[in-house]
Amino acid sequence: MKKWTTIAFTAALAVTVTACSSNAGNPAANAGGAGADPGGGSGQPVTLKIVYKDEGTSNAASVKFFQELEKALAKDEGLDVKFELVDLAQGSYAENLNLLLLGGTIPDIIYFQGGDQQMAEQGLLEDLTPYIEKSEHLKTILEPHNQTRMASYPYLLWIKPLAPKVPVVRADWFEAMDSSKALTADPSVDNYYAFFKELAEKKPGSGKPSYALTAAGDIAEINTIFNAAFGLDQTWIKKDDGTFEYSRISEGEKEKLAFYNKLYKEGLLDPQFITKQWDTKEDAFYKGEAGVITGTAGKIIDLYNGRMQELGGESAKLVVLPPAKGVSQGFGATDVTKESRGLAISSQSANKEAAFQVFDYLASPKGQMLDRLGYEGENYAVVDGKIELNDNYYNNWYARFWEPVEIKSEIPLQTPLLGEPGAKSLELASTFYTEDNSFIIPEQFVANWDAMNNLYKEYSTDFITGKKDLSEFGAFVDAWNAAGGADITAYANETIQ
Incomplete structure (x- = not known):
């Protein structure tokens, strides 16, 4: 992963100045909290920009979900927010997100699927540890592997079952x-x-x-x-x-x-x-x-x-x-050094507390009912005081945020959250669970690591398609070591216990 250039810092600082100016005199934008007026007395909602793979303005289901989440936050938390979905071009999400961020547009909430470490190294992602410690709900749904990952890399949250x-x-x-x-x-x-x-x-x-x-x-x-x-x-x-x-x-x-x-x-x-x-x-x-x-x-x-x-x-x-x-x-x-994907809060955001309050609400029983179960009448019905999920839930609904193993719903479930194939897949994932011995690549090796992985992708593709004969595998190993592999191998042998 390549380090960001000075222009990224300049763009980020410009965004910071603009954001802070637009929220001057607006303590609630950072304070959040149930019953608070996020408009700082202005009556204006806090706008939270969010960029999230597949969740754009062209996706009607996404637009509806975030509108319903706005209503739920206002009703249950007294938090008046407006989500602004940031659209990316078609193609590689990681590449297009990188272009967006380098261009100076840094949303409050960012979904990463790779490429986050370069932002974290530049101080552009918020350390979520103190927020989690003070949270009412979110700290109670962290799985052991989430806790281990957050301890070494506290910038990404992805509370999902271990799901290869x-x-x-x-x-x-x-x-x-x-x-x-x-x-x-x-x-x-x-x-x-x-x-x-x-x-x-x-x-x-x-x-x-x-x-x-x-x-x-x-x-x-x-x-x-x-x-x-x-x-x-x-x-x-x-x-x-x-x-x-x-x-x-x-x-x-x-x-x-x-x-x-x-x-x-x-x-x-x-x-x-x-x-x-x-x-x-x-x-x-x-x-x-x-x-x-x-x-x-x-x-x-x-x-x-x-x-x-x-x-x-x-x-x-x-x-x-x-x-x-x-x-x-x-x-x-399973890599337990850090989340390989997840949601982050920009350290440049003027509304960090409000953004995390959204995260915490989605971990609550009310938030889980919306995020995990969908809409009453569309995805489930309440029958005799229990939730019965329907085919529209099983075939179409998915949680956009947190999926702890145990759902804390205000109304008990009559039907299971997963169908037969989904349940079987998680059962197999649990049966074959092992922890990896990988480690976070130190900054001095990051550029080399990027080049070495690209080298592997090039050679492996050529070996598979027959463009290169596997008799040349030794040449690949030599090239990998020369590109920095020998140094990283030495570091690995000093690091791995």
Whole structure:
């Protein structure tokens, strides 16, 4: 991750001056609190700018949610706020967010999916620790892994279940194939290959799929299925001599890339996986072009399930597949150094207290009912004093903010929060949970780390597609070490206990 330039500081300071000037004499804008007048006696609501992936002004569901949240905050908290959704251009969210922030537009609330560390290093993200300590609700819903991550990196909040990417396939296709039983009994790499082979050749259903597996842009999603099977179950692999080496330069990585190359050459891996985005990946799955995709365990899998059944009928419900089994088995070790994605509050915001009050309210029983359950009459009904969730909830609703394991709803639930596929995916995620041994890359290595990861992406893509032969893997390792890998490996061996 590259450090920000001086222009970013200048832009941020300009925003700060403008924001502070516009809120001069407005103590409630920073004080917040139930019953406070956020307008500082002016009668004007506090405007909170928020940038959030997929939650823009063109999304009618997003606009409605934030309007309903405004009403709930006013009613329950006495907090008069106006959310201003900041739109980004189509394409890479992380890249477009970076352009927005470098251009001097720094919203009060920012959703990051990478790229946050460069802002934190420049002091542009608020340390949330004191806010959490004083909170009424939010501190009570933090999971242990959230607490561990916040202790070392207190800028991002993402209170969700541990939810790796998990593979899914249509049940009617799964049940139509002979290889499915063997895969269920023993999800070895060989049995996965046989399953993919039959899926692409037998083309169950409507004469599709064209290929067995697709992904969005790189191999990270596919790795969640296969990494552990090739012994890549942590970022740093302990060798026989007791020292650590980076997993991506190990012999296991080379073997895994050879397997991916085999899938690619035989047409089992989508030949356009490199250029696919998340939406085109999902579209290929819904259209039946791809037999298997990965999705985030939990609610996202239920959304996939609902959409697939809308298109293919009840028999098209989804089956969650296990991780491949080999040297080890799992969906990948969990990084507990920091949240990999999440919501932050800008340190430049003039309304930091009000922004965090929104966070805290969404952790309350009333806030959870809105965020987790949706709207009465649309997503659920109250029957005999209990909440009954309907198909519109299971197929369309998702929490935009916090999803603690235990929901504190004012009205008890009659029906479970997750459908069968979503629940199964989280069950598997829990079964195969392990902690990673990764660490936050020190600032002096950040630029090198960025370059090294780009080097890996370039080489790994070429190995998979056959542009480079795997006999050149040693050349990649040499290039990786020369780009800074040797220094970071030395640091890792001093750091990892």
